[in-house]
Amino acid sequence: MITTGSKLLIGSAVAAWIFAAVYGIAQEGTLGSIGLVSAAAGLSVLAAINTYLRDSNVPATEPESFASSAAAQASARPTLWPLLAAIGATMVALGLVTYPAIFVLGMVAILAATLEWLVQGWSERASKSAEFNAQARDVIVDPLELPVIAAIGAAIVVYAFSRVMLGLPSKSATVAAFSVVALLVLAVGTFIGFRKNISKATMTGAFSIAAVALVAAGAFAGLNGERETHPHETPGDLAAEDECVDAETEADEKASQTVAGKSNVAADLIWDGESFEVDVPGYDGNFDTLTLPRSNPNNILFRNESDREARLTIELYPDVDTDGVPLGPERACTALVEEGGTQFLTVVFTRPSFALDEPYEFVIAGEDSSVEVVVP
Amino acid sequence: VNPFANLAPKVRTKTMTEPSRSKTRTLVVAGIAAVGLSACAQDAPQDTWDPAGENAQMIHDLQWPIFLVAGIVGVIVMVAVTIAIVKFRDRGQPIPEQTHGKAWLEYLFIALPAALLAIIGTFTVNTVLALNETDDTECVVNVTGQQWWWEYDYPVDADGMICGEYQNSAGETLPIVTSGQMVIPTDTNVLIRGTSRDVIHSFWVPRLNGKRDMVPGRVHTWRFQAWEPGIYAGQCAEFCGLSHANMRMEIVALDPPDFQAWLDNQLEPYQSPEEGTLAATGEQTYISQCSRCHQVDGLTDGGGELVVSAPEQFVWSGAAPNLTNLMTRNTFAGATWDLLIESCRDEVWEADPDQFGERYLEGVTPECLNEVDLKEWLRNAPAKKPMYADPESLEETDGKYRGMPNLALSEDQIDELVAYLLERK
Numbered sequence: 001m002i003t004t005g006s007k008l009l010i011g012s013a014v015a016a017w018i019f020a021a022v023y024g025i026a027q028e029g030t031l032g033s034i035g036l037v038s039a040a041a042g043l044s045v046l047a048a049i050n051t052y053l054r055d056s057n058v059p060a061t062e063p064e065s066f067a068s069s070a071a072a073q074a075s076a077r078p079t080l081w082p083l084l085a086a087i088g089a090t091m092v093a094l095g096l097v098t099y100p101a102i103f104v105l106g107m108v109a110i111l112a113a114t115l116e117w118l119v120q121g122w123s124e125r126a127s128k129s130a131e132f133n134a135q136a137r138d139v140i141v142d143p144l145e146l147p148v149i150a151a152i153g154a155a156i157v158v159y160a161f162s163r164v165m166l167g168l169p170s171k172s173a174t175v176a177a178f179s180v181v182a183l184l185v186l187a188v189g190t191f192i193g194f195r196k197n198i199s200k201a202t203m204t205g206a207f208s209i210a211a212v213a214l215v216a217a218g219a220f221a222g223l224n225g226e227r228e229t230h231p232h233e234t235p236g237d238l239a240a241e242d243e244c245v246d247a248e249t250e251a252d253e254k255a256s257q258t259v260a261g262k263s264n265v266a267a268d269l270i271w272d273g274e275s276f277e278v279d280v281p282g283y284d285g286n287f288d289t290l291t292l293p294r295s296n297p298n299n300i301l302f303r304n305e306s307d308r309e310a311r312l313t314i315e316l317y318p319d320v321d322t323d324g325v326p327l328g329p330e331r332a333c334t335a336l337v338e339e340g341g342t343q344f345l346t347v348v349f350t351r352p353s354f355a356l357d358e359p360y361e362f363v364i365a366g367e368d369s370s371v372e373v374v375v376p
Numbered sequence: 377v378n379p380f381a382n383l384a385p386k387v388r389t390k391t392m393t394e395p396s397r398s399k400t401r402t403l404v405v406a407g408i409a410a411v412g413l414s415a416c417a418q419d420a421p422q423d424t425w426d427p428a429g430e431n432a433q434m435i436h437d438l439q440w441p442i443f444l445v446a447g448i449v450g451v452i453v454m455v456a457v458t459i460a461i462v463k464f465r466d467r468g469q470p471i472p473e474q475t476h477g478k479a480w481l482e483y484l485f486i487a488l489p490a491a492l493l494a495i496i497g498t499f500t501v502n503t504v505l506a507l508n509e510t511d512d513t514e515c516v517v518n519v520t521g522q523q524w525w526w527e528y529d530y531p532v533d534a535d536g537m538i539c540g541e542y543q544n545s546a547g548e549t550l551p552i553v554t555s556g557q558m559v560i561p562t563d564t565n566v567l568i569r570g571t572s573r574d575v576i577h578s579f580w581v582p583r584l585n586g587k588r589d590m591v592p593g594r595v596h597t598w599r600f601q602a603w604e605p606g607i608y609a610g611q612c613a614e615f616c617g618l619s620h621a622n623m624r625m626e627i628v629a630l631d632p633p634d635f636q637a638w639l640d641n642q643l644e645p646y647q648s649p650e651e652g653t654l655a656a657t658g659e660q661t662y663i664s665q666c667s668r669c670h671q672v673d674g675l676t677d678g679g680g681e682l683v684v685s686a687p688e689q690f691v692w693s694g695a696a697p698n699l700t701n702l703m704t705r706n707t708f709a710g711a712t713w714d715l716l717i718e719s720c721r722d723e724v725w726e727a728d729p730d731q732f733g734e735r736y737l738e739g740v741t742p743e744c745l746n747e748v749d750l751k752e753w754l755r756n757a758p759a760k761k762p763m764y765a766d767p768e769s770l771e772e773t774d775g776k777y778r779g780m781p782n783l784a785l786s787e788d789q790i791d792e793l794v795a796y797l798l799e800r801k
Contacts, residue, residue: 264594266571282510282597283567285540291531291551293520295687295694296573297593319686327689346593350694354550354673355684376529376553376698 002051004076005121009047012114016040019092019107026096027103039111076124085113116141157211160218167221235335244313244333246366252336262344266290266298269362269371273306276362276369289372290362294352300345300362304337311336311365312345314373317358319350333365349375421609421725424582428608429601430565431507431585438503442496449492507586510597513567515539517558518551521570521577521590522693523616523778524623524761525710528558530639538639540564542632545640552642553671555697556711557626561635562605568598573693574778575617581610581627589614602629605732607706607725618762619779624711634733641737641801642701646674649799658796661789669696669780672800692764692776702800703740709761709780713749720744739801747794754790756782 002010020036027033088109095103123137124130168174188206192198233251238244267290268279278287292298302312311333318328328350334343353359353375360373420426425440427433464472516539520527529551530538538544538552539561560566570579570590579598580587588598602608612623630638649655662672663683671685688694702708706716706724714721720743727735753760763779770776785793 264591264596266569266595280516280569281595282569283513283516284511285514285516286534287531288534289532291518291529293518293527293529293571293573293695296520296571299593299595319688321689350686350688352671352684355682374531374550376551 005125006047006051008118008121009043009050012118013040013043013047015089015110016043019110022092022096027100076121079117079120081113081117081120085110085117088113116145156215156218160214163218163222164214166226167224169227235333236329239313239329239331239333242331244311244331244365246309246311246336248309248336262301262342264299265301265344266292268301268303269312270303271306271310271312271364271367271369273308274369276364276371278371289374291374291376292347292349294349294375297346297348300347302334302337302343302345304339304341304343307339309336309338310367312343312362313365314345314347314360314362315358316347316349317351317356317360349373352376421607422582422611426583428603428606429584430603431599431601432583434503434506435586438499441499445492445496507599508597510567510599513565513599514541515561515564515566517560517566517568519558519568519570519579519590520573520695521579521612521616521623522573522695523575524612524619524763525555525697526558526577526579526623526625527553527555527695527697529553539566539635542636542639545643550673552639553673553698554642554701554705556707557607557628557705559628559630559635559638560600560602561632562602562629564601564632566600568600569595570598571595573695576614577612577616577623578614579610579625580613581608581625583608584610584627587613600627602627604729605629605631605634605736606729607736617778618764619710622710622712622761624707626707626711628736630733630736634737637733637737638704641704646672646700647799649796654792654795655799656796658792658794661785661792662796665783665785665789666699666793671696671698671700673698673700690776692773692778696780699797699800702797703745704737704801706736706740708750709753709757712761713753714746715740715750716744717746740798742798745794745798750794750797751790753780754783754785754793758782 016036017040020033020040023036024033088106088111091102091106091109093106095101095106119137119140123133123140126133126136165174165178168177192203232253233249235244235251238249238251243249265281268281269290270277270279278290280287280290300312304310313331313333315331316329318326318330320326328348332345332347334345337343349360353373360375361370362373363370424432425436427436516531516533518529518531520529531551532538532544533540536544542561568579568588570588571594572590572592574592576592577590578587579590581600584600584602585598588596590596606629608627608629610625610627612620612625614620616623649659659675662670663675663677667675667683667685669685669687669690672683675683677683685696687696697708703715706714706721708715716724720741724732724735749760757763757780758766759782761779763781764770764773764777767781
């Protein structure tokens with residue numbers, strides 16, 4: 001006689017072998033295949049052991065014990081785990097032809113259902129006492145089940161919240177909406193705090209409604225899509241669009257929010273409104289050109305000591321690949337620097353100066369001042 | 377009855393016999409002698425105890441009193457410990473009376489080392505600050521490190537001068553670029569402005585100064601001075617990958633007139649090899665095989681177009697040594713191998729300071745060329761110097777090599793290249 005537990009293990013082992021084969025062929029994932037084959041092998045061994053020894057240690061050579069054993073005293077209860085396993089199997093099949101995430105979720109559902117069903121099947125035959133069996137099941141499953149359920153619950157709340165936040169029409173609407181929600185939570189919490197005799201059913205009902213509302217709002221916002229965000233332009237965008245001009249642009253509005261290193265730079269370029277000077281840190285002498293190494297990020301500090309805003313720009317004349325595509329940015333510029341302000345600029349030169357028709361030059365946009373850069 | 381008595385480990389006592397005691401004594405004496413004698417090495421070009429410049433002298437003036445004091449303290453401690461071990465060793469006597477809480481003794485044992493460390497700290501901080509001074513430098517050299525060699529360039533200042541007061545005979549605005557050996561004038565405070573193209577390296581020429589890290593994206597300054605003409609050897613002092621040990625550097629100090637002569641030679645325009653010679657064939661081989669990464673300034677192709685290297689497309693660091701005046705240097709491949717055969721090398725390294733400049737400026741002559749190592753390098757560079765140059769493992773580096781790959785050159789091509797490079801003076 002093959003017991004119910006053995007049938008379950010044999011069925012799980014067969015399913016695991018099928019999944020391993022399907023995954024190995026369809027996904028070509030080495031690590032996944034190893035995991036599934038290992039699980040299938042493990043389940044096969046368990047099925048073989050269980051078939052040989054029978055459930056609840058009833059010796060196969062003593063058939064009269066079958067009726068008097070602990071396992072025979074209580075019949076198996078109905079369970080929903082096969083339903084979850086079936087949903088998982090459907091998702092696995094669906095995931096193979098749609099999205100890998102659905103496949104993975106299906107596998108997780110099948111694994112969870114298998115584990116839960118195995119433990120339930122075992123616990124219902126652990127003894128003659130249904131109460132003891134239920135406790136035995138909880139002792140085995142709770143340390144895993146409770147944290148996982150809590151994590152899934154937290155993830156649903158966070159995800160739903162984030163969808164709502166990203167779905168609201170503007171940042172200020174988000175702030176307003178969540179201020180209202182926060183006040184509501186505070187008010188409900190205060191109310192509960194003062195009313196100590198609220199029934200468990202009322203609390204459960206209230207929290208269930210809140211949870212459903214949150215999930216529904218998250219689902220609605222998620223399906224509706226995120227609000228349109230407008231990325232801020234940067235000086236890099238200006239340079240790419242050849243708009244390193246002396247007029248103020250959108251990129252300059254947020255320039256004060258940029259972060260950059262300002263120590264151990266290759267050189268300070270100082271513009272006082274009339275003259276444009278090079279200061280080489282560590283050297284007291286005077287250079288009117290700036291020598292910078294090729295193929296290396298060179299960090300420059302631009303100091304605007306004039307009485308007006310100024311932007312530092314440079315044409316980089318990058319080398320091109322065999323298709324004529326530039327192998328680097330074609331120019332670089334700082335944001336518009338206010339009077340007395342400082343900006344950091346990183347430039348990489350891919351070609352030596354002697355290979356160019358025009359020299360490399362740092363230029364103040366809209367001004368007739370420049371500093372030549374020599375790249376050996 | 378102790379129930380665990382049988383579980384106690386068995387202790388075997390062994391009496392040291394006379395022969396084994398004598399053997400131990402011999403080993404101890406030999407060990408101490410080996411350590412002591414290693415300090416007497418003659419051929420030690422990277423000797424921190426032999427300063428040859430002002431900064432190295434400052435370090436030396438700091439380190440020897442510290443070592444002296446540390447040595448005295450070390451001897452006192454060792455003698456005290458030895459006396460305690462011998463005099464109070466276990467002879468089966470009862471445990472002596474235990475005393476605690478001698479406050480004055482504890483204060484003394486705290487105060488003495490603290491005072492000692494405060495004195496050492498004061499002198500150390502003063503020296504560190506003095507070493508970082510660069511206001512008095514007269515000559516600027518840009519130093520760029522990459523796996524596993526150093527590049528040096530000499531910028532031209534506002535008056536068209538190079539290295540402060542030296543004439544730029546060609547009137548060029550382009551700096552001189554060299555590698556392996558950095559040439560400086562004697563008795564001149566030289567400012568090194570160093571950075572790195574790939575990982576952190578450390579520039580260290582022990583006879584001239586301490587270590588200075590070269591960090592990508594940052595320019596670190598460091599001052600050098602050499603009192604006498606000569607070659608001062610150094611070594612990258614920050615682990616930087618597979619061939620870190622083969623990333624060396626040499627600073628060559630020349631008297632001011634010799635330095636001017638060296639500059640003039642570096643600024644000489646490019647001369648093509650005479651037509652019909654092996655070197656002329658080598659020029660074409662160079663253009664087809666080497667010029668993708670290595671630059672020879674002034675070299676033109678058959679159409680009269682300048683040949684411009686593009687190392688950023690093939691090398692991870694984006695650079696390869698400039699070979700314009702290769703044979704004016706004595707080394708190649710990150711100063712790891714000599715371009716001179718041993719006898720010629722010794723002549724240069726051991727030349728009197730008065731004659732050093734003349735000998736160095738001769739460069740590499742055909743008689744002195746170390747053809748064996750140079751050809752081995754051209755035959756299969758990664759086999760000679762470990763580099764990440766396996767074409768099958770370049771995924772992480774976007775298909776670019778770290779160091780020079782094996783170019784699979786034929787023996788004829790190698791001969792042609794050697795003939796061509798020999799004329800790069």
